[in-house]
Structure formats: structure tokens, C-alpha cells
Amino acid sequence: AQQKIQTLTAQLNQYAHEYYTLDAPTVPDSEYDRLYRELEALETEYPQFRLPESPTNRVGGAVLDGFETVIHAVPMLSLANAFSPRDDEAGTFDHAEMRAFDERVCKDLGAAHTEYIIEPKFDGLAISLLYQNGILIQAATRGDGTTGEDVTENIKTVRNIPLRLHGDEVPDLIEVRGEVLMLKADFAALNARQLDAGQKPFANPRNAAAGSLRQLNSAITAQRKLHFFGYGIARLSTAFRQPENHAQEIELLARLGFSEPQAQIRVCANIQEVLDFYETMAQQRPQLPYEIDGMVVKVNDLRQQQQLGFVSRAPRWAIAHKFPA
Numbered sequence: 001a002q003q004k005i006q007t008l009t010a011q012l013n014q015y016a017h018e019y020y021t022l023d024a025p026t027v028p029d030s031e032y033d034r035l036y037r038e039l040e041a042l043e044t045e046y047p048q049f050r051l052p053e054s055p056t057n058r059v060g061g062a063v064l065d066g067f068e069t070v071i072h073a074v075p076m077l078s079l080a081n082a083f084s085p086r087d088d089e090a091g092t093f094d095h096a097e098m099r100a101f102d103e104r105v106c107k108d109l110g111a112a113h114t115e116y117i118i119e120p121k122f123d124g125l126a127i128s129l130l131y132q133n134g135i136l137i138q139a140a141t142r143g144d145g146t147t148g149e150d151v152t153e154n155i156k157t158v159r160n161i162p163l164r165l166h167g168d169e170v171p172d173l174i175e176v177r178g179e180v181l182m183l184k185a186d187f188a189a190l191n192a193r194q195l196d197a198g199q200k201p202f203a204n205p206r207n208a209a210a211g212s213l214r215q216l217n218s219a220i221t222a223q224r225k226l227h228f229f230g231y232g233i234a235r236l237s238t239a240f241r242q243p244e245n246h247a248q249e250i251e252l253l254a255r256l257g258f259s260e261p262q263a264q265i266r267v268c269a270n271i272q273e274v275l276d277f278y279e280t281m282a283q284q285r286p287q288l289p290y291e292i293d294g295m296v297v298k299v300n301d302l303r304q305q306q307q308l309g310f311v312s313r314a315p316r317w318a319i320a321h322k323f324p325a
């Protein structure tokens with residue numbers, strides 16, 4: 001029975017990965033449901049053999065009376081904003097703040113230019129996912145950046161978040177950062193249900209995602225069809241091959257079983273390419289299946305990020321006022 005439970009769990013998780021993350025199912029829903037019911041019956045009879053990554057977690061059921069707090073080992077920072085007011089006469093965006101950002105970065109790096117990576121700025125809720133030996137053991141909200149809320153039970157119901165990492169070489173520890181959001185279509189369907197039930201509709205997908213994640217009853221979260229996009233790695237065990245740049249981080253997340261946000265990520269050789277792609281994304285935005293409230297531009301090389309991170313992490317509230325030498 002233990003062996004059967006292990007095989008069924010792995011098989012069902014693979015089918016779910018194909019369906020929810022790759023959008024390429026290989027078996028009909030009836031086959032998935034048949035195997036799922038077989039696993040459920042075995043887990044009921046042999047609860048001691050139920051695995052932490054069992055797909056029976058996806059339906060939720062834990063009702064908490066509050067959320068535990070989690071102290072982030074690596075602070076969850078937010079992003080500085082560079083607004084680009086639209087210069088309507090020219091019909092393009094004023095990119096002065098982006099050029100100033102590029103100048104500051106290149107000056108701090110002592111380089112004439114640097115490689116950037118540009119990706120959609122997901123408009124959802126920042127989440128941290130901690131995996132040990134490939135198993136999802138904790139999920140936390142950003143909170144104030146240092147202390148967040150433990151939302152592990154709710155996060156287990158998000159179908160495109162792997163409960164066990166994919167591939168045969170998984171790190172013994174990895175902390176994934178990303179955004180939980182609600183796809184536009186799922187948001188519209190939810191609000192239609194809310195109105196049918198005579199309940200208040202949600203103002204926007206971001207609020208709907210936040211409200212769904214803050215549910216103390218994870219069975220309600222499970223019905224809300226949340227979606228996750230990873231956008232960074234906060235911790236990775238040193239024994240594992242370290243990505244050199246952000247593009248490799250995104251590739252690693254895809255290998256480990258996380259959804260890729262289609263083709264909206266671009267490596268750019270310089271800031272001008274970034275600005276051109278920003279214009280393209282501004283056009284594509286209404287067609288995207290999820291809300292974005294801008295683009296995030298990151299220095300691609302991780303060593304350069306550390307270097308810059310050091311400069312920008314210097315206390316902003318203190319400055320040395322030196323006596324003349």
C-alpha cells in the first residue's frame with residue numbers, strides 16, 4: 001500500500017504539472033479523477049503513508065484561527081518605481097527616470113553599459129516559498145518585509161505551485177520568491193459567482209488574490225484558482241550549481257517545475273533596448289492573461305546585483321559628514 005501511494009502520488013503530480021503548469025495534459029480528466037479517487041481511498045485506509053506532496057492537499061480543508069508569523073531569513077524588499085509619464089504629443093513615454101537609473105547603475109559598476117533583463121511586473125501578492133529536499137515546507141507573505149504570515153496551507157491549493165520540485169537533481173534547500181495573482185478570466189468568473197451569490201464583487205484581481213490568500217479556511221482558497229509566477233531565488237544551497245544571472249534563475253525555476261510567464265522576458269544589451277521593449281509591452285498589455293502594472297528591469301548579472309545591492313542597501317537614513325582632511 002505504501003508503494004502504491006507513492007506511485008499514485010508521483011503519477012498524479014506529474015499529470016497535474018502537465019495540466020496546470022505546462023498547459024499540455026496527456027491524460028483526460030476522467031483518468032486523473034480515477035487515480036485521484038484510488039489515492040484518496042488508500043490515504044484514508046493508511047493515513048500514515050500519506051505524503052506531504054500528496055495532491056489531496058490541493059482541495060484544502062485546514063481551518064486556522066489565525067496565521068503564524070514568519071521571520072524572513074532574507075528580507076523581502078519592494079521595488080523602487082520609475083514612472084514614465086506619457087508624452088502624448090510624441091505618443092511615447094518619457095524615459096528620463098530610466099536613463100537616470102541606467103547612469104547610476106553604470107557609474108556604480110564603473111561600466112559604460114550593462115546587460116539588463118526586463119519582465120512583466122506582476123500585480124499580485126509577493127510570496128516566499130521554502131523547499132527542503134524538494135518538498136514545499138513553508139510559504140509566507142511579505143508582511144513588512146521582515147515578518148510575514150505563514151500561508152502554507154493556502155498556498156498548497158495553488159495548482160501551479162509544485163508541492164514537490166521536478167527533475168532528478170533538486171537542491172536540498174531553495175527559497176523561491178514570486179507573486180501570487182489571479183488570471184483576468186478567473187477574476188471575471190469569480191466576480192460573476194459573487195454577484196450570483198448576492199455578495200460584493202472584488203475591485204480588481206490583486207484584491208481578489210489577497211483576499212483569497214488571507215482565508216483562514218484553505219478550502220475557500222482552493223476554489224479561487226490562484227496562479228503563481230516565480231521571479232527570484234532568495235536562497236539556494238551552496239552545494240547546488242549557482243545561476244550566474246537572472247535569466248539562468250528563471251530557467252532553473254522552470255526546470256524545477258514552476259510556470260514560465262510565456263515570452264514576456266527579454267535580456268537587453270543596454271538601456272535603449274529596455275526602453276524599446278517597454279513600448280512593445282505597453283502595446284501587448286491588454287492581451288496578457290494577467291494584470292501587470294509595469295515592467296521590472298533588473299541588472300542581469302547576479303554578481304553585479306550583489307555589488308549594487310551593497311550600495312543601495314547602505315542605510316538611507318544616515319550619512320557621514322566628514323571634516324576636511
Ligand SMILES: COc1nc2nc(N)nc(N)c2nc1C
Nearest residue numbers: 077078079119120121122231296
Ligand atoms: C526583485 O524584486 C521583485 N521582482 C519582481 N519581479 C517581477 N517580475 N514582478 C514583481 N512584482 C517583482 N516584485 C519584486 C519585489
